[in-house]
Amino acid sequence: MSTDTTTLPVGRYAYDQVDRTFLSQRVAQFREQVARRVAGDLSEDEFKPLRLMNGLYLQLHAYMLRVAVPYGMMGSDQMRALAHIARTYDRDYGHFTTRQNMQFNWIRLEDTPDILELLARVDMHAIQTSGNCIRNVTCDEFAGAAADELLDPRIHAEILRQWSTLHPEFSFLPRKFKIAISGSPHDRVAARFHDIGLVARPGPQGRPVFDVFVGGGLGRTPIIGVKLRDNLPEEDLVAYLEAIVRVYNAYGRRDNMYKARIKILVQALGVEAFREKVDAEFALMNRADYRLDPAIVAGIRARFGIPPLEAPADADRTLAAARRTDPAFDRWVRTNTHPHRHEGFICAVISVKPDGGIPGDITADQMDLVADLADSHSFGEIRVTHMQNVVLGHVRKDQLHELWQKLVAARLATPNIGLVGDIIACPGLDYCALANARSIPIAQKLSARFANPELQERIGPLNINISGCINACGHHHAGHIGILGVDKRGQEFFQLTLGGSAGGDVAIGQILGPALPEDETVDAIARLIDTYLVLRHDNEQFLDTYRRLGAASFKDAVYAPA
Amino acid sequence: MPLLENGQVTQDRWYMAAEGEALPDGAVIVPLARLEEGLARAGDAPLGVIIAPDVDVAALRAALPRLELVAVTFPSFRDGRAFTQARALREHLGFTGEIRATGTPLPDQYEFLLRCGVTTVQTERTEDVSVWQQAHTIISIAYQPSTLHERPQGLGLRRFLS
Ligand code: HEM
Numbered sequence: 234m235s236t237d238t239t240t241l242p243v244g245r246y247a248y249d250q251v252d253r254t255f256l257s258q259r260v261a262q263f264r265e266q267v268a269r270r271v272a273g274d275l276s277e278d279e280f281k282p283l284r285l286m287n288g289l290y291l292q293l294h295a296y297m298l299r300v301a302v303p304y305g306m307m308g309s310d311q312m313r314a315l316a317h318i319a320r321t322y323d324r325d326y327g328h329f330t331t332r333q334n335m336q337f338n339w340i341r342l343e344d345t346p347d348i349l350e351l352l353a354r355v356d357m358h359a360i361q362t363s364g365n366c367i368r369n370v371t372c373d374e375f376a377g378a379a380a381d382e383l384l385d386p387r388i389h390a391e392i393l394r395q396w397s398t399l400h401p402e403f404s405f406l407p408r409k410f411k412i413a414i415s416g417s418p419h420d421r422v423a424a425r426f427h428d429i430g431l432v433a434r435p436g437p438q439g440r441p442v443f444d445v446f447v448g449g450g451l452g453r454t455p456i457i458g459v460k461l462r463d464n465l466p467e468e469d470l471v472a473y474l475e476a477i478v479r480v481y482n483a484y485g486r487r488d489n490m491y492k493a494r495i496k497i498l499v500q501a502l503g504v505e506a507f508r509e510k511v512d513a514e515f516a517l518m519n520r521a522d523y524r525l526d527p528a529i530v531a532g533i534r535a536r537f538g539i540p541p542l543e544a545p546a547d548a549d550r551t552l553a554a555a556r557r558t559d560p561a562f563d564r565w566v567r568t569n570t571h572p573h574r575h576e577g578f579i580c581a582v583i584s585v586k587p588d589g590g591i592p593g594d595i596t597a598d599q600m601d602l603v604a605d606l607a608d609s610h611s612f613g614e615i616r617v618t619h620m621q622n623v624v625l626g627h628v629r630k631d632q633l634h635e636l637w638q639k640l641v642a643a644r645l646a647t648p649n650i651g652l653v654g655d656i657i658a659c660p661g662l663d664y665c666a667l668a669n670a671r672s673i674p675i676a677q678k679l680s681a682r683f684a685n686p687e688l689q690e691r692i693g694p695l696n697i698n699i700s701g702c703i704n705a706c707g708h709h710h711a712g713h714i715g716i717l718g719v720d721k722r723g724q725e726f727f728q729l730t731l732g733g734s735a736g737g738d739v740a741i742g743q744i745l746g747p748a749l750p751e752d753e754t755v756d757a758i759a760r761l762i763d764t765y766l767v768l769r770h771d772n773e774q775f776l777d778t779y780r781r782l783g784a785a786s787f788k789d790a791v792y793a794p795a
Numbered sequence: 796m797p798l799l800e801n802g803q804v805t806q807d808r809w810y811m812a813a814e815g816e817a818l819p820d821g822a823v824i825v826p827l828a829r830l831e832e833g834l835a836r837a838g839d840a841p842l843g844v845i846i847a848p849d850v851d852v853a854a855l856r857a858a859l860p861r862l863e864l865v866a867v868t869f870p871s872f873r874d875g876r877a878f879t880q881a882r883a884l885r886e887h888l889g890f891t892g893e894i895r896a897t898g899t900p901l902p903d904q905y906e907f908l909l910r911c912g913v914t915t916v917q918t919e920r921t922e923d924v925s926v927w928q929q930a931h932t933i934i935s936i937a938y939q940p941s942t943l944h945e946r947p948q949g950l951g952l953r954r955f956l957s
Pocket residue numbers: 290292297329330331332336408411426427428449450451452453490491494658659660664665666667704705706707708
């Protein structure tokens with residue numbers, strides 16, 4: 234087995250023959266399941282969980298395929314395969330989701346086995362991107378690169394991906410189950426809005442330990458996860474998660490799908506009783522069977538390609554000089570980059586949210602371009618963010634200006650990361666069978682309204698999150714400003730929530746007042762933001778102003794226009 | 796649907812006792828509510844019990860040494876509680892007898908059943924046995940430990956099935 238990590242694909246786990254055999258068997262299995270469905274041997278009811286476990290939904294107009302991008306990491310070869318699928322089987326588009334996956338909205342059932350086969354050729358799949366199983370594990374988009382990172386969470390994310398793949402006991406849970414993992418003190422994964430959120434850091438002797446949060450989630454009952462355990466040793470990670478999911482499988486409600494998530498169980502039992510059950514299960518387990526041996530972790534780690542980070546000593550100065558001469562570039566560096574652990578490198582965020590565009594939508598040609606740029610500027614490695622953007626993780630500082638120029642030419646250089654234009658939106662009524670309202674047009678109108686980059690920067694950090702229904706796929710509860718589509722006698726209305734946050738200062742947004750008609754929503758939000766600009770202390774962020782003043786100060790602006 | 800073991804059809808030597816009916820001689824599976832009665836039966840004829848998915852298998856602890864079979868139930872293939880029950884029977888209670896899956900599990904769940912400790916399947920479903928046989932062999936690799944203690948593959952948690 235090769236342990237020369239410099240020849241492996243950078244950033245993601247490299248498949249070997251065993252992993253590839255598994256994938257091709259899995260494709261063959263799905264092909265056979267589709268054939269049984271077409272022949273009528275499987276009813277739609279029986280087929281549904283099987284197709285869902287391969288990422289295939291039935292939506293408003295067509296099937297939708299959600300392709301897994303495990304913990305958001307992929308290679309340029311994989312991105313090109315996605316571009317090819319978009320061109321051949323969809324309408325030239327793909328859509329990045331908040332769980333770091335890619336979604337195609339116009340897929341034919343009959344084509345799906347072929348698509349899965351194409352994916353398998355580049356070591357990709359759609360396994361467990363939907364269904365009542367442990368979903369694709371998400372992690373920090375700057376993992377392995379960020380200056381503030383304590384521990385690279387991808388290794389454990391991959392271990393959890395493998396552990397949960399066709400897990401015999403947990404493939405028919407009461408409901409979907411989502412796990413996120415972070416290795417940074419700055420929570421960039423919304424750990425407390427997940428069924429299980431893991432926060433990793435080095436413990437005694439540098440060995441990883443985990444804080445385990447459980448029972449968070451959005452949906453119609455938004456709940457902030459509670460800490461179940463501190464300092465879980467690495468070797469018990471799999472055992473402890475088995476114990477949690479086992480308790481959930483045994484006791485989670487199955488009579489009402491809206492009450493089937495683990496958050497409801499944790500609330501119903503109370504944290505203490507829930508913890509007791511998990512601890513009892515954990516104590517009974519034969520820990521040796523589930524022990525995550527250091528050798529196992531080392532074996533997985535060795536399958537991750539490591540970028541050879543070498544930059545000229547003056548890379549930093551070259552970048553500084555370019556910033557001085559080019560104000561537009563300077564602005565983009567301010568908004569769209571993140572500090573790298575290596576002083577000669579930087580993480581670049583490619584905004585997939587052009588002014589007036591559809592958040593997260595990317596064309597086949599843009600995918601190919603991103604793949605090319607990843608090859609030329611980031612060791613062939615690409616990351617998808619839970620904000621529906623793309624990251625090139627390791628860009629040499631002296632080459633950043635050149636990268637930016639290429640992005641500008643491709644309309645991929647919008648300087649809006651973390652700002653008003655960086656809107657999260659679900660597919661809404663344009664695609665989703667469950668929607669009450671269209672999320673996308675609101676997102677487009679808002680981003681067009683605030684297109685001016687100077688204005689955006691002046692407004693400062695502000696997350697606007699939009700969901701087309703109470704299921705909360707667009708995370709509206711976690712947005713500083715949340716927008717929820719509701720249906721009132723066949724008319725689209727939008728309810729505003731304020732003060733939510735998915736970060737370390739986690740909070741659920743509060744409903745401001747009655748829902749607004751569609752044609753008043755954007756104006757009302759603009760007035761809300763104007764009011765904030767008037768009320769804030771210098772440079773105070775929206776969230777802080779809101780927390781200082783409360784909702785009342787904003788109500789008039791929204792409901793009683795001057 | 797006939798009784799399945801290792802993907803093959805096998806003879807069923809067990810009799811499933813209904814509510815109210817007198818317990819016959821020979822190998823009999825009783826509902827949990829009649830377990831005491833089954834245990835009190837004269838002689839040492841084989842005894843099994845069938846449990847609903849909401850039963851905590853720890854309730855069987857005292858009786859297990861005298862049980863040769865525990866049947867778990869899938870009222871719907873979507874209800875995965877019996878997977879946890881089967882595994883707890885093997886792992887926590889050290890049960891080595893037959894674990895039988897009943898109800899309506901899907902053939903596509905066959906490998907999951909086996910890996911959680913189920914040994915035989917008696918399903919109310921009607922498809923051809925070949926579908927179950929195929930489901931048994933189509934995937935040969937797993938990524939996590941199971942009650943079968945399959946041969947580890949050497950990297951990570953992977954192991955070979957079969
Ligand atoms: C168009 C097809 C989609 C359908 C039918 C769908 C369906 C649902 C449903 C039913 C829920 C509620 C689950 C619950 O809390 O019990 C939900 C929640 C959610 N969905 Fe979607 N969704 C779709 C697309 C998306 C997309 C595109 C994203 C990402 C942009 C997404 C991300 C989420 C997230 C993050 C939640 C919150 C769940 C939680 O509390 O953990 N979904 N979705």
